Amino acid sequence: MTAASPLNAGRQALAAEGFTPPGPELFNLPPIFGGSLLFAKPALLLVVGAVLVFGFFYATSRKMAMVPSKAQYAGEQAYSFVRNGIARDVIGSRDFMKFVPLLLAMFSFILINNLFGVVPFIQFPSFSRASFAYGLAALVWILYNGVGIWKHGLFGYLKHQTIPAGVNGPILILIVPLEFASNILVRPVTLSLRLFANMFAGHILLVLFTLGGEYLLLEAGNVAYAPVGVLALLLAVAISFLEILVQVLQAYVFTLLTAMYVQGALAEEH
């Protein structure tokens, strides 16, 4: 993401007064091994997240019993939330089982990576790096288009996605490009940007309130600012809770939209 020059000018003007508000450069973290930028903290967090998801479901499903233990119950709750609450409700009871593993993995993976944003000492939501969100959205794009082509054939699928039921006549000249752009081109963009922008904005907001509160309290050199600093730090705590809500909601929305796109591609001709 390129920072526009007016942004930098504004930041420098503020920096002259002693406080530098956090900006997009916050997300450029140093590499962990050697000089390769490919493997920095966000990539490490992705790997840790994947391992944690695998570990959670492996540990909770290893000793399955008719009377579930607490751990098995937790795993089953997570599974049935995605299976019944997302996959079956959206995709429909005929085809949904094929997509449950992907949706469950996707939901848990995004959720845990988002929650890293409020875990002390980690405090970085990995999807605030846009490229990771692009990767996930590309996966979803290939999935729903692939499923649609597999079900309807290439031309059948294009017709299915671009011509709404019951529309004919000259209006098609207007409708077809619009539907094509909306259903094929824009979907992956909004899907990835929604996840990325929410994490990005949330992280900046948290850092701003924490750093600003600390600055007003300790470094501003004016006792009158101290109460405002305390207020800002308290607000940072409140915003952390709001962020937890947003992080869970975004994981849910991403999975739900994936299921909806698959359902849209699979739907029968009307």
Next chain:
Amino acid sequence: MEGSLNMVGYGLAAIGPGVGIGLIFAAYINGVARQPEARNTLQTIAILGFALAEALAIIGIALAFVL
């Protein structure tokens, strides 16, 4: 005064999706209050509408940084 007008523009642009999301959830709450058993169906539709309205705000924030 120094700073970026982009940010003011983004603030203005976020009013639209804000109103839209408010309307969507108002309708959702109304619907559930009138017919509690329709909650599951309505929830999916409400979240879909929320996601679509939010897309406008997301396009806005992307443009605020890019332009």
